[in-house]
Amino acid sequence: MATSAESSAAAPVNWPAVVAWTLLATTAVLLSFGALVTTYDAAMAVPDWPGTFGHNMLLFPFAEWFWGPWDLFLEHGHRLLGATVGMLTLLLAAIVFSGRSSPTLRWLVAAAVVLVVVQGALGGLRVILDDKTVAKVHACTGPLFFAVATAIASIASRRGRGADRAADRPSHDPAREVAAPPPPSWALGAAVPTVLLVAAYLQLVAGAQLRHADATLAPTTFRWMVILHLLGAAAVTVLAALAVVAWQPHEPPAARRWSRVILALVVCQSLLGAGAWVFTWGAPAWIQEAWPVAEAIRARSPRGAMVVTAHVLVGMAILGSAVAMALEWGGMERLERLVGAAPRGRSAPPRAAAGAVGRVA
Amino acid sequence: MPTNPTLTATSLRAASMRPLQSCLLALVVAATTGCGATPPAWFRSNMVEATKQKLTPDQERQVATVLLAMFGTPDDPVAPPETGLDVAKLQLAAGPVRSDIVGRKNGLYREHCAHCHGVTGDALGPTAAFLNPYPRDYRPGVFKFKSTERADKPTHADLVRILENGIPGTSMPSFALLSETQVDALVEYVKYLSIRGETEINLMRAFFELDDEAEGKLPETREFLVGEVLEPVAEKWKAAADALIPVPEIPADLDLEASIAKGRELFYGDKANCVKCHGPTGLGDGQANDYDDWNKSIVEWKKELGGADDASWLSRAKQVLTGDALEPRTIPPRNLRMGIYRGGRRPIDIYYRVHAGINGAPMPAAKGTISPEDIWHIVNYVRSLPYTLDGELGADRPALVRDRF
Numbered sequence: 179m180a181t182s183a184e185s186s187a188a189a190p191v192n193w194p195a196v197v198a199w200t201l202l203a204t205t206a207v208l209l210s211f212g213a214l215v216t217t218y219d220a221a222m223a224v225p226d227w228p229g230t231f232g233h234n235m236l237l238f239p240f241a242e243w244f245w246g247p248w249d250l251f252l253e254h255g256h257r258l259l260g261a262t263v264g265m266l267t268l269l270l271a272a273i274v275f276s277g278r279s280s281p282t283l284r285w286l287v288a289a290a291v292v293l294v295v296v297q298g299a300l301g302g303l304r305v306i307l308d309d310k311t312v313a314k315v316h317a318c319t320g321p322l323f324f325a326v327a328t329a330i331a332s333i334a335s336r337r338g339r340g341a342d343r344a345a346d347r348p349s350h351d352p353a354r355e356v357a358a359p360p361p362p363s364w365a366l367g368a369a370v371p372t373v374l375l376v377a378a379y380l381q382l383v384a385g386a387q388l389r390h391a392d393a394t395l396a397p398t399t400f401r402w403m404v405i406l407h408l409l410g411a412a413a414v415t416v417l418a419a420l421a422v423v424a425w426q427p428h429e430p431p432a433a434r435r436w437s438r439v440i441l442a443l444v445v446c447q448s449l450l451g452a453g454a455w456v457f458t459w460g461a462p463a464w465i466q467e468a469w470p471v472a473e474a475i476r477a478r479s480p481r482g483a484m485v486v487t488a489h490v491l492v493g494m495a496i497l498g499s500a501v502a503m504a505l506e507w508g509g510m511e512r513l514e515r516l517v518g519a520a521p522r523g524r525s526a527p528p529r530a531a532a533g534a535v536g537r538v539a
Numbered sequence: 540m541p542t543n544p545t546l547t548a549t550s551l552r553a554a555s556m557r558p559l560q561s562c563l564l565a566l567v568v569a570a571t572t573g574c575g576a577t578p579p580a581w582f583r584s585n586m587v588e589a590t591k592q593k594l595t596p597d598q599e600r601q602v603a604t605v606l607l608a609m610f611g612t613p614d615d616p617v618a619p620p621e622t623g624l625d626v627a628k629l630q631l632a633a634g635p636v637r638s639d640i641v642g643r644k645n646g647l648y649r650e651h652c653a654h655c656h657g658v659t660g661d662a663l664g665p666t667a668a669f670l671n672p673y674p675r676d677y678r679p680g681v682f683k684f685k686s687t688e689r690a691d692k693p694t695h696a697d698l699v700r701i702l703e704n705g706i707p708g709t710s711m712p713s714f715a716l717l718s719e720t721q722v723d724a725l726v727e728y729v730k731y732l733s734i735r736g737e738t739e740i741n742l743m744r745a746f747f748e749l750d751d752e753a754e755g756k757l758p759e760t761r762e763f764l765v766g767e768v769l770e771p772v773a774e775k776w777k778a779a780a781d782a783l784i785p786v787p788e789i790p791a792d793l794d795l796e797a798s799i800a801k802g803r804e805l806f807y808g809d810k811a812n813c814v815k816c817h818g819p820t821g822l823g824d825g826q827a828n829d830y831d832d833w834n835k836s837i838v839e840w841k842k843e844l845g846g847a848d849d850a851s852w853l854s855r856a857k858q859v860l861t862g863d864a865l866e867p868r869t870i871p872p873r874n875l876r877m878g879i880y881r882g883g884r885r886p887i888d889i890y891y892r893v894h895a896g897i898n899g900a901p902m903p904a905a906k907g908t909i910s911p912e913d914i915w916h917i918v919n920y921v922r923s924l925p926y927t928l929d930g931e932l933g934a935d936r937p938a939l940v941r942d943r944f
Binding site: 219220221222223225231242246247248249250308391392393394395396397398399400401404458459460462463466467470471472473474475476477478479 | 636
């Protein structure tokens with residue numbers, strides 16, 4: 179029996195996974211900077227693009243950026259991180275397309291390359307045209323890229339488990355499929371992970387419309403946008419609770435873990451949403467009746483900025499977790515079918531197959 | 540439809556855009572949202588006033604043109620010298636949000652104020668409908684919390700204080716984290732919007748006084764536009780610094796307990812009659828069905844519409860009420876036991892409120908009916924109300940209120 183040291187020495191480094199996780203982590207930091215840029219209205223702290231105050235963006239003096247004004251620190255930092263994410267995505271594409279990666283992973287990485295280019299261009303146009311509509315689109319593409327990056331990291335990591343590629347899986351054995359437990363009878367439960375994923379993304383889109391609302395927008399329009407965001411929050415909460423309830427013992431344990439993580443995040447997100455409301459508009463009159471506060475709220479306070487920004491980031495975390503859960507919960511098979519990578523003739527439903535594959539691997 | 544005075548600026552901006560950028564923007568935006576780029580900010584016409592005065596579209600256009608010439612646009616404000624406004628400060632506050640390499644930020648009003656108060660200062664910003672009370676509409680030139688007499692404008696320092704402290708109990712935050720220069724620029728811009736708004740109202744009302752020879756057009760002479768319309772508004776702002784409420788010094792040997800007792804007597808007495816609105820317990824549970832001036836004007840106009848017989852005007856008025864005004868709300872009298880003082884918690888702030896009342900609100904002025912010494916007694920009594928007998932905050936709790944009485 180090989181020792182653990184021997185087996186780790188023998189195992190080749192899973193470079194797609196290493197780069198994918200680095201990309202995901204960098205994207206998380208990039209999104210944090212992006213959220214802060216919006217919170218502090220710092221998008222126009224640098225008036226030119228792709229340069230920074232006439233310098234090549236990458237050669238802008240470090241000290242001037244790092245010790246400079248806060249808005250410049252955020253905006254230029256966001257750009258540097260964006261460039262890093264772009265380069266990491268290209269590196270990942272080079273690794274994935276030159277190796278033996280699965281078609282699913284290749285498709286996702288190709289999508290990431292397209293998205294990162296579009297997102298970079300949108301960021302540039304937002305600055306050059308100083309346009310809020312472009313800013314809104316930029317804010318919707320960011321989470322989309324994050325979702326794809328999460329899927330890539332999740333799938334690339336499976337290679338170690340032998341689950342990312344149809345080719346890596348054990349040969350098609352009808353006997354194993356027959357042995358797989360039956361799918362849940364509750365059809366709604368089967369759709370919950372996908373619907374939750376879509377709802378989490380749409381909720382981020384709705385939030386982006388509120389954060390980038392133009393000052394010329396009519397109050398009635400804005401009111402409907404807020405109502406939509408609140409309804410979206412209710413929908414995500416119900417779906418997160420359903421995901422916890424819908425999980426059944428024969429389904430992947432990882433999916434259950436993710437469903438619990440999402441529910442916890444949703445609870446946290448609701449509190450942050452209420453906090454964001456209070457830090458933006460003050461406590462409603464009925465709350466003030468119960469807890470009178472003699473001081474006015476402080477605009478642009480670090481605490482307020484933190485709560486508002488955290489609300490965006492936890493929204494991203496919910497989206498990322500929803501992607502991971504959906505992949506564990508039959509989404510991987512759906513993706514493979516979508517890109518034509520699933521082995522033909524598989525008759526078992528995706529969730530049952532996922533369970534079987536998981537056990538075999 | 541309100542006219543858009545910055546339409547020309549839009550066209551120029553679009554024309555100057557590089558072809559590659561335009562194509563990229565069109566592609567990306569059309570592909571992802573299916574809608575166009577955000578239009579530049581523009582001043583909305585005061586449609587409530589225009590409809591009340593039954594202005595024709597030509598007359599509305601004339602007002603918009605005169606205002607454009609006098610005050611410029613939200614991105615490029617100008618101020619006639621008669622206003623005494625500092626254009627450099629206005630430019631710091633106006634326009635879209637942007638900053639330079641040393642972090643000097645422009646577009647402060649758009650960044651901090653416009654989402655509630657609106658680009659025009661008409662209290663119709665996107666978030667306005669959520670706020671209670673609604674944000675201030677600067678256009679009538681009426682401000683509540685100030686150190687000047689009721690009918691006078693606030694001083695520059697009054698507005699600075701509001702920005703620095705915010706208005707507790709409302710959504711108006713404190714901008715204490717902004718620099719002095721930034722607060723100063725914002726105050727100047729608020730004055731600019733107020734002067735512009737009041738000038739607009741005066742222009743619209745001037746049509747009513749035209750004789751037949753004018754053929755429904757305002758005279759476009761400097762004598763009329765500046766001398767008769769703008770200057771009376773601007774002069775009031777300039778005079779504010781000299782209209783401070785005189786405040787007698789508090790006697791050094793004042794017996795606070797006796798003063799509070801005297802204040803209580805006045806509070807319940809016929810002369811001050813504070814109890815009528817603030818209620819016998821001071822919880823603000825007296826008369827509570829009144830409106831402030833901004834809401835009252837809409838309520839009264841709605842009543843007038845009931846008797847209107849011109850169907851097309853009526854339909855236009857209803858449209859304006861939906862799109863250019865918020866649903867009127869009553870203004871509850873302040874609960875004096877919460878320890879929240881919207882106009883400031885200093886004794887002198889409460890003195891100003893009692894002396895001059897609150898402009899635009901039902902709170903009347905005590906000036907003339909109550910002596911300055913007695914006003915101080917009321918101030919001392921009011922300041923004692925949030926405290927229980929043992930000196931702790933929290934007298935708004937009903938059980939404790941019973942203890943006090």
